[in-house]
Amino acid sequence: MRLRDDFVAVTVPATSANLGPGFDSMGLALDLHDTVSVHAITGPTSVVVEGEGAGRVPEDDSNMVVRALRLALDHVGAPQAGIRMHCTNRIPHGHGLGSSAAALVAGFALARALVGDPEALRAQDLLQLGTDVEGHPDNVAPAVLGGATVAWTEEGRAGAVRLDPPGFLRPVAFIPSFSLATSTARAVLPGTVPHADGVFNVSRAALLAALLSSGEKGPAAALSGEVAAGEGGARATTMHALLMEATRDRLHQEYRRPSMESSVALVDWLREAGCPAVISGAGPTVLSLEAVPDAVLAEAGAAGWEVRRLPVALEGVRQTRGRLAGVRP
Structure with missing residues (x-):
């Protein structure tokens, strides 16, 4: 599999997990988004971070979004490349609003966007890869699917269903x-x-x-x-x-x-x-x-x-630049 696009971008929502009794299983996507764009280049990786985490998160290959992107490229057998990344972060870090799940899902979705293949890295793949890293799917599922979600694992295999949340929710x-x-x-x-x-x-x-x-x-x-x-x-x-x-x-x-x-x-x-x-x-x-x-x-x-x-975000991660822009994972 090869890289078909060299400039892509995605947006991914904040999430709230557990929602009280649904420990490690229930989640809700919220209308607060990180946006990330990537140029595939020849040369060393560089990352620019604006907003949350600026000056604190790594700006090289150790950045969580970059690591997730590379993990997903390996998963589908696509070649690695140098990365020039720009992150506009709005989700607070370390506050229980799913910033790490958002970073992972953004990286996976960017890899899918670079590959440009609608059959690569579908929603289930993003859910599984994120669960493997996070250890539980409660934040990953709403970041991928949007709305409200119920997620679970069975012998390491992750699953999730999306619920259409009612209008009386006003988070x-x-x-x-x-x-x-x-x-x-x-x-x-x-x-x-x-x-x-x-x-x-x-x-x-x-x-x-x-x-x-x-x-x-x-x-x-x-x-x-x-x-x-x-x-x-x-x-x-x-x-x-x-x-x-x-x-x-x-x-x-x-x-x-x-x-x-x-x-x-x-x-x-x-x-x-x-x-x-x-x-x-x-x-x-x-x-x-x-x-x-x-x-x-x-x-x-x-x-x-x-x-x-923070209204409910009805959409999960979304590609905004590249040939698959607007196509759901």
Whole structure:
């Protein structure tokens, strides 16, 4: 296989993983994108980074996007080349918004773009390569597919399904000034959890998947301790109540409190205010899946949190330059 294009570009969304109970399996693509362009050249690799990570991330062959690109070229048997890369990064690094998954998926998609073959590096290949590197598919899947995703692995083989998220989702991110390595956040998790907590999370994750695939009007019928599904305001009240229940977690968030006390405390405060808030991925960003009252936004901002309304990104990684521009992986 040979390189058919020498100048290509892609854009890839931020992602939020776990979404509360869906540990290492559920994810959501968000409307905050990194864009990367590449010239294939003869000569040494050079990387220019603007925005997030500028002056901190490597600007040579050790750059994560470059390494992913080269991994994918090897995967399809394409020749290597010198790389001149330009990255415009908007996804915060080390904040639980999928920056590493975005870098990997961008690199894989750039390799596909350089090869220029629509049969090379399809979505499943991008998912598998990213999972092999990350160790879990929860961020990789929405970065590839967009929307909401449920992903899994079986004997090392990754799979994912895409859900069309309903219109009532209005994600809001609360981003702190400090970052946290994923390895640090995972190190505090126990090797086993009580059976009751596992059952608790399975039921909430199943409910969340049902809500995320329920269309604009939500479930046709629902029963809860407070309200049954009806029309108009009753249905809206039910959807909110169900989303609050569906985002509860007992597997990971409380265990992570010592490593990000302020983030878990913010989750508690937002939920007490009626917002379906969760830790985004490994944190420390907090995500509410519904719109947040202005007074709450103002108070969080005054406390030092950067607040961003981030609509769901319905598309995953997308090629914008090269012969396959506009063609889905």
